[in-house]
Amino acid sequence: MNLWILPVLAFIILFISTLVFLASRFKRCPSDEILVVYGRVGEGQSANCIHGGGVMVWPLIQDYAFISLTPMTISIPLQNALSLQNIRINVPSTFTVGISTEPGIMTNAAERLLNQEKADIEEMAKEIIFGQLRLTVASLTIEQINQDRESFLDSIRKNVSPELNKIGLYLINVNITDITDDSSYISSIGKKAAAEAINQAKVDVAEQEKLGAIGESEATKAKEIRVAENIAEAEKGKKKAESERRIYVQDREAEAIAGENIAKANIADSRAELAVKQATAEQKGEVAKRVADVEIQKAQYKAEIERLNAEEVAKEEIEKKKVEIAAEAKAERTRREAKGEADAILLKYIAEADGIKRVLESKSSGYLSLVKGCNGDAKAAATLLMTEKIEDIVKLQVEAIRNLKIDKITVWDSGSGDGSGTTTSNFMAGLIKSLPPLHDVAGMAGIELPKYLGEISAEGNASVKKSPKSVQKKTETGEDEK
Numbered sequence: 204m205n206l207w208i209l210p211v212l213a214f215i216i217l218f219i220s221t222l223v224f225l226a227s228r229f230k231r232c233p234s235d236e237i238l239v240v241y242g243r244v245g246e247g248q249s250a251n252c253i254h255g256g257g258v259m260v261w262p263l264i265q266d267y268a269f270i271s272l273t274p275m276t277i278s279i280p281l282q283n284a285l286s287l288q289n290i291r292i293n294v295p296s297t298f299t300v301g302i303s304t305e306p307g308i309m310t311n312a313a314e315r316l317l318n319q320e321k322a323d324i325e326e327m328a329k330e331i332i333f334g335q336l337r338l339t340v341a342s343l344t345i346e347q348i349n350q351d352r353e354s355f356l357d358s359i360r361k362n363v364s365p366e367l368n369k370i371g372l373y374l375i376n377v378n379i380t381d382i383t384d385d386s387s388y389i390s391s392i393g394k395k396a397a398a399e400a401i402n403q404a405k406v407d408v409a410e411q412e413k414l415g416a417i418g419e420s421e422a423t424k425a426k427e428i429r430v431a432e433n434i435a436e437a438e439k440g441k442k443k444a445e446s447e448r449r450i451y452v453q454d455r456e457a458e459a460i461a462g463e464n465i466a467k468a469n470i471a472d473s474r475a476e477l478a479v480k481q482a483t484a485e486q487k488g489e490v491a492k493r494v495a496d497v498e499i500q501k502a503q504y505k506a507e508i509e510r511l512n513a514e515e516v517a518k519e520e521i522e523k524k525k526v527e528i529a530a531e532a533k534a535e536r537t538r539r540e541a542k543g544e545a546d547a548i549l550l551k552y553i554a555e556a557d558g559i560k561r562v563l564e565s566k567s568s569g570y571l572s573l574v575k576g577c578n579g580d581a582k583a584a585a586t587l588l589m590t591e592k593i594e595d596i597v598k599l600q601v602e603a604i605r606n607l608k609i610d611k612i613t614v615w616d617s618g619s620g621d622g623s624g625t626t627t628s629n630f631m632a633g634l635i636k637s638l639p640p641l642h643d644v645a646g647m648a649g650i651e652l653p654k655y656l657g658e659i660s661a662e663g664n665a666s667v668k669k670s671p672k673s674v675q676k677k678t679e680t681g682e683d684e685k
Contacts, residue, residue, distance in 0.1 A: 230267055231257035237270040237302060239313045250317075252309035268317055274301040274375055275321065277329050284340040286348065292384040294340060294348075296377060298363075300328050303373040312371020328372055335362040349382055402506035406499065413495030420488035427484060431477035438470045 232238035232253050240258060242265035244251040251258070260267045277298045283291040302312050316324055339355075339362045340348065348355050356377050364374045445463055570584070577583040 225259070228260050228262065229257055230260050232269075235272050237272060237304070237309055237312070238267060239270060239317055240265055240267045241313070241317075242266055250310065250313040252306070252313050254304045254309065270302055270312060270317060271321075272302050272304070274299050275325050275328070277325055277332065279329065279332055279336060281333065281336055281340075284337050286340055287342060287344045290345055290384060292340065292345065292348070292382055294336065294379065294382055296336070296379045298328075298332050298374065298378075299376040300367060300372045301375055302371055303368065305373075308368050308371055308373060310371075311369060315370045316372075324372075327370060328367060331366045331370075332363055335359070335366055338362055345384070352379065355379070402502060402509060406502045406506070410495075410499070412498070413492070416491030416495060417488060420484055420491055423487070424481065424484035427477065427480040431473060431480070434473045434477075435470070438466060438473065442466050 230238060230240075232255055234255060238253040238258065240251040240253070240260055241249070243261075244265065254272075277300065279294075279296045279298055281294040281296065284294055285291055302316070303309060336359060339358050343355065343358065356379070359377055360374055363377075367374055442463070445466060573584045573587065574581055577587070
């Protein structure tokens with residue numbers, strides 16, 4: 204008895220456990236969310252998106268997540284958007300977006316928005332809306348944006364919706380609060396429309412007054428004609444009565460003839476009166492017509508003046524903006540040119556300072572090497588440098604007197620009595636002595652020249668030592684030659 208009860212109990216327990224497991228893995232999707240099952244969901248699919256109903260989520264090979272369908276309201280404070288007329292306007296608006304439940308767009312949402320925070324999704328949508336809204340404004344004029352709001356909203360939907368669908372969102376509603384511009388172009392359009400409406404109203408009033416005057420004159424004319432017709436009918440009746448009376452009262456023929464004549468006179472008077480009244484009515488109608496025409500022309504004149512004023516104001520505003528933009532561009536160019544020139548001057552001075560520094564460093568290095576070559580004797584190094592410059596100094600001394608321009612010299616020289624030479628020779632010797640001797644120049648620099656360059660005699664002249672190779676030769680004339 205107990206042997207067969209155990210398997211039955213085990214089967215029942217297994218069956219209940221299976222039912223509990225399957226029930227725990229069956230996931231139901233609420234109406235305000237999307238159930239995204241990912242993992243091994245089918246060939247070529249990244250996720251299985253379900254809106255409403257439920258699905259079995261198998262363990263280990265599948266998992267699931269939910270995406271909320273709650274709409275998101277995004278404020279778009281678009282500023283300085285450039286319109287088709289190159290006029291910048293402000294288009295503050297509010298966009299309401301949400302996750303789409305269409306199959307293809309739901310897949311995009313599962314691929315791009317799953318596990319994203321609401322703030323991140325709103326920021327992503329905001330960037331897309333900003334770009335597409337600017338593109339829409341740039342393709343329309345101010346009049347198309349301001350006057351035909353329905354077409355403007357349709358253009359926004361056409362540009363924004365496809366871009367939002369790419370990330371799994373769709374556009375629910377667009378609300379444009381108010382459109383403004385810094386140049387007051389939109390307010391000018393409103394003033395122009397108001398002026399046109401007022402002028403049109405004035406024209407309509409004048410037209411109605413004209414029609415009223417014409418109707419009144421026609422009614423008066425009809426009234427007078429009807430009165431005249433009634434009088435004529437009465438006269439006809441009277442004539443008929445008189446005729447019957449003449450038949451019955453033949454003996455009073457003369458009296459009947461007189462009555463007939465009176466009736467004819469009365470008829471003539473009535474006709475004259477009727478003609479006068481008709482002329483008066485026509486005159487009043489013509490006067491009313493002329494007055495109405497004058498009022499219409501006045502209204503048209505005022506309307507044309509208002510229209511021309513509005514156009515002139517708009518042109519002046521546009522020219523003002525152009526002048527301001529040109530002045531700002533010129534000022535910016537001047538600032539940049541001045542900055543460029545200042546940078547160039549600064550770089551030039553930096554380069555010159557760097558060059559001078561390098562030259563000084565090179566000279567310092569050379570002088571240091573020269574002193575080291577002279578075993579640290581700075582005076583000997585200076586003497587060597589001075590010796591190198593002697594040739595240049597001699598050249599400068601020669602140049603000092605070589606370029607003297609003496610066109611003509613007349614010398615009357617009788618010689619000197621003391622036997623020291625002629626006056627002319629003394630002048631030339633004094634000219635040569637006026638140049639600073641080499642030893643004096645070196646002494647001023649604090650340098651003593653070597654002995655082989657000569658010495659300073661007691662008279663202050665340098666006595667040059669003769670070279671061993673220097674000999675005196677006798678010329679054929681008997682003069683000495685070095």
